[in-house]
Amino acid sequence: MQYRKLGRTGLKVSQISLGTMAFGRWIDEKASTAVLDQALDVGINVIDTADVYGRGMDVGDTNLLGESEAILGNILKGRRNDILLATKVKAPVGKGVNDSGLSRYHIHRAIDNSLRRLKTDHIDLYQVHGFDPETPFEETLGALDELVKQGKIRYLGCSNFAAWQLAKAHGISALHKLNRFESVQPEYSLITRDIEQELIPYVQTDNVGVIAYSPLGRGILTGKYRKGEEPEAGSRLAAGEKRLELLLKTNPTYELIEKIQPMAAARGWTLAQFALAWILSHSFISSAILGASKPEHITDAIRFADQRLTQEELDRIDEISRNLKLIR
Numbered sequence: 001m002q003y004r005k006l007g008r009t010g011l012k013v014s015q016i017s018l019g020t021m022a023f024g025r026w027i028d029e030k031a032s033t034a035v036l037d038q039a040l041d042v043g044i045n046v047i048d049t050a051d052v053y054g055r056g057m058d059v060g061d062t063n064l065l066g067e068s069e070a071i072l073g074n075i076l077k078g079r080r081n082d083i084l085l086a087t088k089v090k091a092p093v094g095k096g097v098n099d100s101g102l103s104r105y106h107i108h109r110a111i112d113n114s115l116r117r118l119k120t121d122h123i124d125l126y127q128v129h130g131f132d133p134e135t136p137f138e139e140t141l142g143a144l145d146e147l148v149k150q151g152k153i154r155y156l157g158c159s160n161f162a163a164w165q166l167a168k169a170h171g172i173s174a175l176h177k178l179n180r181f182e183s184v185q186p187e188y189s190l191i192t193r194d195i196e197q198e199l200i201p202y203v204q205t206d207n208v209g210v211i212a213y214s215p216l217g218r219g220i221l222t223g224k225y226r227k228g229e230e231p232e233a234g235s236r237l238a239a240g241e242k243r244l245e246l247l248l249k250t251n252p253t254y255e256l257i258e259k260i261q262p263m264a265a266a267r268g269w270t271l272a273q274f275a276l277a278w279i280l281s282h283s284f285i286s287s288a289i290l291g292a293s294k295p296e297h298i299t300d301a302i303r304f305a306d307q308r309l310t311q312e313e314l315d316r317i318d319e320i321s322r323n324l325k326l327i328r
């Protein structure tokens, strides 16, 4: 496993992180343990979760949220200090008007709930899950800064931010001498390249770490879904993941796969291995958060992750993506 610096910080993160959105949602504690064991075995040191991850995301029941953190709390026993634990706050975790968002009230309550479920006294990377237009950044960043000073958080990050939102937050942190967001977690893969337009040029000028989520397009870039065919049992499409359904409907995914597959085959790699190596060929990426529902997903996908694509391959992919209007 190779390690990269998280933006301007001194923190070294594995170039592949483990995402645990599946824990407690699509896989049980036993299967989650097998996935976590494998991740630690291959040298992954970043484990990403969120206060909201759990079965409730699919069935709309807020009592069934937080299961991913709860499972991690159980299965990280004795290994907490071997990993960097990242979680998130903002999405609704209850029906109350203050059960979501980035108010000082909700943040303080949410982190205490996360710490309790995770059975730990600190979060290494605490990320706001998205922009909250109803709360001033002064309030959010002030609350997060308090938690850093209390020792509950080591580093601050954000997720799903537009470039202007991150730039504004950084300006407010600088003005009030508050800890700033040192990383951003956007969706990024061969089929979702929107961040190249604004966010990436910004983070490069301000040395912000990028932890990319869904690098395999939620499974699409393994080639497991075929047009007009039923998804395999046990897959996330079969389980009805909404965002995955939307990606398949709205993006030219099948056309892209048809064009990229021969490039992967020319190297003797699977599509998933090629998709991951493509992400990691970009130096602005600190880490790509892989999702896995089986331990072999990890070993298989990361097999060639230490190898970089050639400039010729990167240019060819850009040309294909431009033709399919995935980039401008």
Ligand SMILES: NC(=O)c1ccc[n+]([C@@H]2O[C@H](COP(=O)([O-])OP(=O)(O)OC[C@H]3O[C@@H](n4cnc5c(N)ncnc54)[C@H](OP(=O)(O)O)[C@@H]3O)[C@@H](O)[C@H]2O)c1
Pocket: 018, 019, 020, 021, 022, 048, 049, 129, 159, 160, 185, 212, 213, 214, 215, 216, 217, 218, 219, 220, 222, 224, 234, 235, 236, 237, 272, 289, 290, 291, 292, 293, 296, 297, 298, 300, 301
């Ligand atoms: N900040 C946010 O808003 C946000 C949003 C989404 C995700 N995330 C984070 O990013 C993490 C990763 O997201 P993701 O799960 O969508 O990432 P992904 O790596 O794009 O997709 C993972 C899925 O691909 C399939 N897969 C992976 N390796 C495979 C292999 N070798 N062979 C066959 N199939 C394989 C599995 O699907 P099946 O399980 O269907 O077999 C797996 O669940 C999440 O766990 C979460 O931590 C963050």
